[in-house]
Amino acid sequence: MTTTVQQPEGAGTPEADVLLDVRGLKVHFPIKKGVIFDRTIGHVYAVDGIDLQIRRGETYGLVGESGCGKSTLGRAILQLESPTAGEVVFDGTDLASLKGEQLRRQRRHMQMVFQDPLGSLDPRQTVEQLLLEGMRAHGLTKDAQVARTRLTELLSAVGLPKNALSKYPHEFSGGQRQRVGIARALSVDPQLIVADEPVSALDVSVQAQVINLLEDLQEEFGLTYLVIAHDLAVVRHISDRIGVMYLGGLVEEAEGEDLYDEPLHPYTRALLSAVPVPDPVVEDSREQILLPGDLPSPANPPSGCRFHTRCPWRQPTRCEEERPELRVVQVDGVPASHRVACHWAEQIASGELGRHTVEVDDVTHPDEIHPEIDSSLGAKGVTDASA
Amino acid sequence: MTDRPGTSTYPSGEGEPLLSVRDLTVTFGRGAKAFRAVDAVSFDVRPGQTVGLVGESGCGKSVTSLAIMRLLPSRGNAVTGSVHFDGEDLLTLSDTQMRDRRGRDVAMIFQDPLSSLNPVVPLGVQVAEVLERHRGMNRGDAGRRAAELLDKVGIPDPTRRLKEYPHQLSGGMRQRALIAMALACEPRLLIADEPTTALDVTIQAQILALLKELVQESGTSLIMITHDLGVVAGLCDEVNVLYGGRIVERARRHDLFARPRHPYTGGLLASIPRLTEGKGRRLTPVPGSVADNIPWEGGCAFAPRCSSEIEVCRERTPELVPDHEGLGPDRLLRCHNPLESNPLDDAPSDEEVRA
Missing domain, CATH: 3.40.50.300 (P-loop containing nucleotide triphosphate hydrolases)
Structure with missing residues (x-):
């Protein structure tokens, strides 16, 4: 994908406000095979050409x-995964060019909150040790008294009792563990927090507590968030701007409200219609767009528009040959900040093109899928095997 | 039915x-x-x-x-x-x-x-x-x-x-x-x-x-x-x-969502982020977690997390009894102090209807 990024006009934000600028980011994982000598027999195109900008203080x-x-995109932004191509500019510095000590220092400004709170906390460390480790690494604990006050501040910020410091992760409930994870991310006073599915392992009532906490902390510390989630309602609730990803690429990007009010990409439409609504009146009346089949293998993505194999609006021309780029569309009432990667977005929005049925057989062509890649495992399964 | x-x-x-x-x-x-x-x-x-x-x-x-x-x-x-x-x-x-x-x-x-x-x-x-x-x-x-x-x-x-x-x-x-x-x-x-x-x-x-x-x-x-x-x-x-192992509310689908009566049901409904609501509305979570429960013997297990807790909640175990008439048939409820109004009623409901 060529990188022709235009700052969305009319968004009214000067370039200086951009905290994180990702351009043409690609992460390809090699697929290796062989008993003695590993041969690379293909790649998993986990992230394949992504441009996105996150402004200071916003939630993306x-x-x-x-x-x-x-x-993978979230990890690549934090340089936990080395990008195959593209650049990640954080606060004016290209992270991909940094190495060793310089990169390590930079990490203080970018922290991560993981999905599985128990798995991401060391079971043999008390909360105090967990929180101090990061601070020590960045030289923030030279004065023991200051560090002590900082710990108390952190605990009260995330709503944990003071005696939590001497406890181990297993002594907490799921929601409290996630609070510990958030406190750890906050401990080094970062600017950007990448939260990868921060609430999906939690129960509904606890989930709401953590969402509220994230919002409060953002206000208090002026944080910038990149929230990665599969739950559209959660994302809608906390995000200013939203990007929808499909098979390694962004297919639509817009302000939260615009995206939900008028989804332009067929995939976004299907995704929104698939979310179960906790209201029987709505459930009885609404029309669902059921997508046939599964996500194609990221090792062998479809040509042209990646979504064309499952798209109910697929057209005989262009969709299969040409990969659409994120662009501003000329539809009434759609602001310039709303960008979509679909050749036919205008015609679909105006109702000129109608939905048609998609043959399921088109979707899962067995011979086209690499036998060693289970599409449901996706990139994660493959990296584990080749690591 | x-x-x-x-x-x-x-x-x-x-x-x-x-x-x-x-x-x-x-x-x-x-x-x-x-x-x-x-x-x-x-x-x-x-x-x-x-x-x-x-x-x-x-x-x-x-x-x-x-x-x-x-x-x-x-x-x-x-x-x-x-x-x-x-x-x-x-x-x-x-x-x-x-x-x-x-x-x-x-x-x-x-x-x-x-x-x-x-x-x-x-x-x-x-x-x-x-x-x-x-x-x-x-x-x-x-x-x-x-x-x-x-x-x-x-x-x-x-x-x-x-x-x-x-x-x-x-x-x-x-x-x-x-x-x-x-x-x-x-x-x-x-x-x-x-x-x-x-x-x-x-x-x-x-x-x-x-x-x-x-x-x-x-x-x-x-x-x-x-x-x-x-x-x-x-x-x-x-x-x-x-x-906590007991049925606290039973109702037909439409009745339950239109008029949740148990504070726990109401709390669950209020803590779900909705697709139709943008950034800004604060979620009203059920406070605490299941770890805060008190045993059912001698009270209501949900009492420590409940927003409409009254004194009797920690003294007597509520029974699962038919709810009063006019709320739809077959409703059962286990609560001393049930909700009188839907906690979501302040949110406009017709806006929730989307294609």
């Missing part, structure tokens, strides 16, 4: 189904 | 109950360490009806289903009460008799389709096994029938898929295969334990549509166990809300 929500590369 | 508001698209659940669960209690451990995971749960499932069991993790919904299927380990727990299926108490049957029922009369779909399938046996053999065991079919006939079943649940190219192993299928396909196995003998009751929790939204929509269609077509009764109130809203005729 990234949604997509499992295997679409959203977590 | 005739006076349900709105469009009734489900077969009515009239007549004698097919499954009648009475005072089902499951206790793990003994003596001082005993823990009651399910506490005197009673409900009926009529033919063709879809009954939902809703609650957060640890509320006993899965243990209830395992107890009904008699799938709990034989040691370390005590199951009391009765589970009458078609007039027979499942809990008193011998293991052999129960094996004849499982898969034939009562079938179950689990949350994680990968660990419910045998990884080293081809799919076709696993689906055909049910038919060979219960219907006495020979391998060839069973194989052909298995292919038909896979086709029915929407798996493309079923004859090729029969030879494949579970790891070669995607998550959605595996869940479809499990549904095919569960429906192979046309059971009269299907228990689905979080069947879509491990799946993506678009796949979840496919599976729910499939379940809805199959239930309507075959008149199978369905017990839907889930934590997702959205799933319940679209699928269930009657909903039981569980908390």
Whole structure:
């Protein structure tokens, strides 16, 4: 994908406000095979050409189904995964060019909150040790008294009792563990927090507590968030701007309200219509767009528009040959900040093109899928195997 | 089931109950360490009806289903009460008799389709096994029938898929295969334990549509166990809300969502982020977590987290009693101080209706 990024005009934000600028980011994982000598027999195109800008103080929500590369993108932004191509400019510095000590120092400004609170906390460390480790690494604990006050502040910020410091992760409930994870991310006073599915492992009532906490902390510390989630309602609730990912690429990007009021990309429409609504009146009356089949393998993505194999609006021309780029569309009432990667967005929005049925057989062509890649495992399964 | 508001698209659940669960209690451990995971749960499932069991993790919904299927380990727990299926108490049957029922009369779909399938046996053999065991079919006939079943649940190219192993299928396909196995003998009751929790939204929509269609077509009764109130809203005729091992509220689908009466149900509904609401509205979560519960003996387990707690809540155990008239039929409630108004009423409801 060529990188022709235009700052969305009319958004009224000067370039200086951009905290994180991702351009043409690609992460490809090699697929290796062989008993003695590993041969690379292909690549998993986990992230394949993504441009996105996150402004200071905003929350950017990234949604997509499992295997679409959203977590890999988050990790690549933090340089936890080395990008194959493209650049990640954070606060004016290109992270991809940094190495060793310089990169390590930079990490203080970018922290991550993980999905599984128990798995991401060391079971043998008390909360105090957990929180101090990061601070020590960045030289923030030279004065023991200051560090002590900082810990108390952190605990009260995330709503944990003071005696939590001497406890181990297993002594907490799921919601409290996630609070510990958030406190750890906050401990080094970062600017950007990448939260990868921060609430999906939690119960509904606890989930709401953590969402509220994230919002409060943003206000208090002026944080910038990149929230990665598969739950559209959660993303909608906390995000200013939202990007929808499908198979390694962004297919639509807009302000939260615009995206939900007028989804332009067929995939976004299907995704929104698939979310169960906790209201029987709505459930009885609404029309669902059921997508046939599964996500195609990211090792062998479809040509042209990646979504064309499952798209109910697919056209005989262009969709299969030409990969659409994110562009501003000329539809009434759609602002310039709303960009979509679909050749036919205008015609679909105006109702000129109608939906048609998609043959399921088109979707899962067995011979086209690499036998060693289970599409449901996606990129994660493959990296584990080749690591 | 005739006076349900709105469009009734489900077969009515009239007549004698097919499954009648009475005072089902499951206790793990003994003596001082005993823990009651399910506490005197009673409900009926009529033919063709879809009954939902809703609650957060640890509320006993899965243990209830395992107890009904008699799938709990034989040691370390005590199951009391009765589970009458078609007039027979499942809990008193011998293991052999129960094996004849499982898969034939009562079938179950689990949350994680990968660990419910045998990884080293081809799919076709696993689906055909049910038919060979219960219907006495020979391998060839069973194989052909298995292919038909896979086709029915929407798996493309079923004859090729029969030879494949579970790891070669995607998550959605595996869940479809499990549904095919569960429906192979046309059971009269299907228990689905979080069947879509491990799946993506678009796949979840496919599976729910499939379940809805199959239930309507075959008149199978369905017990839907889930934590997702959205799933319940679209699928269930009657909903039981569980908390701390007990049913705290029971109502028909529309009644429950229109007028939640138990503070826990209201709290759950208020803590869900809605698609139609933008950034800004603060969620009103249920404070605390299940760890804060007090025992049911001598009070209401939910009291420490409850926003409408009154004095009596910590003194007397609330009973599950019929709610007052005018709120819709068959409503049961276990609360001393129920909600008088819907906590969501301040949000405009007509805006929630979207195509």
